[in-house]
Amino acid sequence: MATTFGSPSGDSRRGVASPRPKGREAKNTFCRNVTIYGHCRYENSKCRPPRLPNAMVGQSENGKKRFNVDSPSFTPLSTAPNGSVTPAARNAAISPKAANAAVFTPKSQRSTVSTPSLHNKEPILDWHAPDFQEFVPETFGGPMGESNASASSFGYDPYTANTSISTITGQHQSATINPYAQDSSGLGSGYPFNHNGFQASPAYHLYWPVGPQPTGLLAYQRTAHDFFIPDAIREDLQKKAEVARQVLPNTTLPPIEQFHSLFCLDTTPQKNNAPFGYASWIYKAISGKDGKTYALRRLENFRLTSETAIRSAQPWKRILNGSVVTIHEAFTTRAFGDSSLILVTDYHPNSKSLADEHFKPMQRFHGRQTASSHVPEQVLWGYIIQIGSALKAIHGSGLAARLISPSKILLTAKNRIRLNACAIMDIVQFENARPLPEAQADDLVQLGRLILCIANNSPSAHLQMQKSMDYVTRSYTARLKECIQWLLNPQPPAGTPSSPTSPGAMSKDIDLFLAGIADQLASVFDSELHAQDTLTNTLGRELESSRIVRLLVKLNMINERPELDASQQMPGSSTTNPSSVWAETGERYYLKLFRDFVFHQVDANGHPVTDLAHVLDCLNKLDAGTDEKVALTSRDEQNVLIVSYRELKRGLESAFQDLIRAGRGAGK
Numbered sequence: 001m002a003t004t005f006g007s008p009s010g011d012s013r014r015g016v017a018s019p020r021p022k023g024r025e026a027k028n029t030f031c032r033n034v035t036i037y038g039h040c041r042y043e044n045s046k047c048r049p050p051r052l053p054n055a056m057v058g059q060s061e062n063g064k065k066r067f068n069v070d071s072p073s074f075t076p077l078s079t080a081p082n083g084s085v086t087p088a089a090r091n092a093a094i095s096p097k098a099a100n101a102a103v104f105t106p107k108s109q110r111s112t113v114s115t116p117s118l119h120n121k122e123p124i125l126d127w128h129a130p131d132f133q134e135f136v137p138e139t140f141g142g143p144m145g146e147s148n149a150s151a152s153s154f155g156y157d158p159y160t161a162n163t164s165i166s167t168i169t170g171q172h173q174s175a176t177i178n179p180y181a182q183d184s185s186g187l188g189s190g191y192p193f194n195h196n197g198f199q200a201s202p203a204y205h206l207y208w209p210v211g212p213q214p215t216g217l218l219a220y221q222r223t224a225h226d227f228f229i230p231d232a233i234r235e236d237l238q239k240k241a242e243v244a245r246q247v248l249p250n251t252t253l254p255p256i257e258q259f260h261s262l263f264c265l266d267t268t269p270q271k272n273n274a275p276f277g278y279a280s281w282i283y284k285a286i287s288g289k290d291g292k293t294y295a296l297r298r299l300e301n302f303r304l305t306s307e308t309a310i311r312s313a314q315p316w317k318r319i320l321n322g323s324v325v326t327i328h329e330a331f332t333t334r335a336f337g338d339s340s341l342i343l344v345t346d347y348h349p350n351s352k353s354l355a356d357e358h359f360k361p362m363q364r365f366h367g368r369q370t371a372s373s374h375v376p377e378q379v380l381w382g383y384i385i386q387i388g389s390a391l392k393a394i395h396g397s398g399l400a401a402r403l404i405s406p407s408k409i410l411l412t413a414k415n416r417i418r419l420n421a422c423a424i425m426d427i428v429q430f431e432n433a434r435p436l437p438e439a440q441a442d443d444l445v446q447l448g449r450l451i452l453c454i455a456n457n458s459p460s461a462h463l464q465m466q467k468s469m470d471y472v473t474r475s476y477t478a479r480l481k482e483c484i485q486w487l488l489n490p491q492p493p494a495g496t497p498s499s500p501t502s503p504g505a506m507s508k509d510i511d512l513f514l515a516g517i518a519d520q521l522a523s524v525f526d527s528e529l530h531a532q533d534t535l536t537n538t539l540g541r542e543l544e545s546s547r548i549v550r551l552l553v554k555l556n557m558i559n560e561r562p563e564l565d566a567s568q569q570m571p572g573s574s575t576t577n578p579s580s581v582w583a584e585t586g587e588r589y590y591l592k593l594f595r596d597f598v599f600h601q602v603d604a605n606g607h608p609v610t611d612l613a614h615v616l617d618c619l620n621k622l623d624a625g626t627d628e629k630v631a632l633t634s635r636d637e638q639n640v641l642i643v644s645y646r647e648l649k650r651g652l653e654s655a656f657q658d659l660i661r662a663g664r665g666a667g668k
């Protein structure tokens with residue numbers, strides 16, 4: 001199977017040169033012992049450099065005459081674009097004149113120009129970050145007591161978004177916690193954690209494409225970014241994950257029931273009793289029961305007058321609707337030193353309220369100015385339909401939302417909203433609650449008011465009805481205006497037909513409303529389907545990344561294991577002489593060299609090369625087990641092993657299976 005070049009018989013040739021000027025393989029434009037597929041056939045399975053014939057070294061052994069003017073020029077073997085040697089090249093004969101051929105070119109004199117390379121044809125996207133400040137992950141700065149930095153010392157905002165520090169109540173500290181929240185309080189910037197107080201955020205600049213993107217790529221060519229999910233989605237998901245993990249090291253917030261690691265999400269500096277009649281707080285907390293993160297809404301100083309009041313939250317647990325923040329439980333606690341009502345709901349990281357989104361002038365990321373004042377009609381229809389769907393589920397279960405206000409609707413993703421104050425009114429107004437039909441009819445009016453206010457970009461637009469409707473008439477279609485009017489119209493006397501598009505006088509309900517906007521429903525549904533298709537495709541791309549990760553895990557588990565390099569018998573190993581297979585001449589030695597080839601490339605000057613395209617290229621070929629061959633250079637630069645990806649894959653799999661067997665053996 002193996003053909004040996006440079007054997008003692010003197011048929012050695014120079015020139016299994018890698019077309020890549022860089023990398024370990026590139027360090028050897030000439031190696032004294034070049035082997036195809038890893039079997040240096042010298043006695044004692046120890047790879048010994050052969051004594052080279054004069055024909056090879058040009059009398060170099062006496063050190064006097066290395067080459068002269070008669071030396072023939074070097075003709076490299078034909079090589080594949082990726083640097084592998086094509087099988088045809090093996091049969092090339094070497095000229096007798098090669099006796100005087102030039103010998104090994106020192107790396108300092110190597111030139112990238114002289115080496116045949118199709119590097120330029122490959123999609124090149126190096127991970128060369130420009131002169132950005134390096135991201136250094138930071139810890140919480142030691143023990144809890146040490147990091148008790150005062151709020152006034154906080155001043156770091158990594159996203160230009162000003163973040164405020166909320167008031168500190170007598171009972172606990174509470175700070176604005178969302179590093180991505182925009183300044184909604186007007187208190188100015190004040191990111192609550194400095195470098196010592198809280199971890200720095202991921203350095204997104206490492207992911208975003210730097211500089212112009214390559215254009216005119218061929219069909220098979222990819223940029224590194226093609227392999228991963230789009231940067232915007234990744235950044236969004238990373239921010240969500242980061243925000244969800246935040247903890248406050250010096251918190252004085254008590255654990256409540258099974259919930260611990262409480263973290264205040266409330267950014268409002270002034271607490272008032274609207275709209276529940278009690279000051280309210282929102283905390284992120286982790287449940288000790290299931291390890292999941294929840295949002296706890298706390299109503300301060302709440303006095304429970306009857307047991308049945310709190311039971312009115314029960315039916316809300318069954319409302320599982322995409323546009324309602326799911327309710328999990330309600331209870332009272334004295335953990336805060338008062339009597340508080342706690343409502344446990346789903347937690348949606350990095351979300352904000354519709355009031356934050358539409359009514360607060362705020363800086364966008366990267367310092368750009370405020371949100372555009374005109375909300376696209378499609379966005380408004382999206383809101384209408386999502387809340388319509390929520391009301392369908394709520395009213396259908398014999399409940400009423402009772403509170404549909406911009407500050408109590410969560411924006412959890414782009415144009416994705418959820419009602420966030422369900423069940424609270426049922427508890428706090430238990431004794432003097434409005435009759436259900438009246439409350440349900442009022443839900444529709446509140447929805448109309450919400451859309452009117454958002455369309456006008458003003459939380460008080462409903463107070464100047466005529467002016468606000470005029471603006472809607474000017475800026476939106478007649479259909480949207482009719483819809484808003486229908487919602488806002490009071491419940492008519494029974495008996496007159498009506499629909500959202502032809503305001504009349506039949507008893508208004510959510511079914512009638514949804515039937516009237518069926519065409520809009522169809523179009524919003526269609527755009528959701530498109531969005532879902534896009535996400536599914538994106539997920540497919542990330543699948544490829546997880547494939548590569550699994551491969552990397554295998555490679556790293558088998559490479560450089562001290563117990564395998566030593567001459568120990570691995571328990572359960574199928575190999576009779578375990579040390580030999582991992583030894584420099586063993587059949588798995590090339591896996592180590594492959595690791596060098598993939599990850600430890602160096603350029604002509606010996607400087608590290610970090611070329612993501614090369615890494616992905618190699619790993620994908622390894623995963624596919626292609627027949628393409630690759631030249632691997634030993635670390636002492638004395639040997640080159642030529643091995644196919646197929647053989648590498650087989651070796652990787654069998655080595656990994658050995659590890660698994662050994663692990664099982666150890667467990668017995």
Ligand SMILES: Nc1ncnc2c1ncn2[C@@H]1O[C@H](COP(=O)(O)OP(=O)(O)OP(=O)(O)O)[C@@H](O)[C@H]1O
Binds near residue numbers: 275295408
């Ligand atoms: N379920 C939740 N999951 C994640 N974050 C939430 C959740 N509920 C609220 N938040 C966060 O807490 C913030 C404050 O919510 P809250 O309902 O108290 O509104 P608010 O803007 O403080 O209104 P108000 O002035 O009426 O208290 C929201 O803007 C949002 O960022």
